[in-house]
Amino acid sequence: MTWVLLGEMFNNKIRAAALSVAAAMQWVANFLVSTTFPPILQYFGLGSAYGLYTIAAAISLFFVLFFIKETKGIELEDM
Template sequence: MAAAMQWVANFLISTTFPPILQYFGLGSAYGLYTVAAATSFFFILFFIKETKGIELEDM
């Protein structure tokens, strides 16, 4: 599942980067991807619970 999502993410970035670069510039392209990464970081930080040290049966 993780590998499939990585392929999807790579495809999305590969197909969206050239048009964003052409129409908005390099700073906007990297800014968009930075915002997406920060959003996912905070989503994981606040909404995904920690599973370290918890048995699979206890989840």
């Protein structure tokens, strides 16, 4: 879903640069999750680790629902 959204939300003028920045941020986020999970698991337990990531997912869901605009029926260059 992430790659579909990223491919559809940038116009042709900035698409290459925007996709590269977005992909880099995706890798940074993956790195943060993979490096923070073992210490959180060790010191706080599995429930806390999953709870923290669940809160982050809920915040991102809120962001998508309220700040990402619907693009159905809109030409790419009109966005």
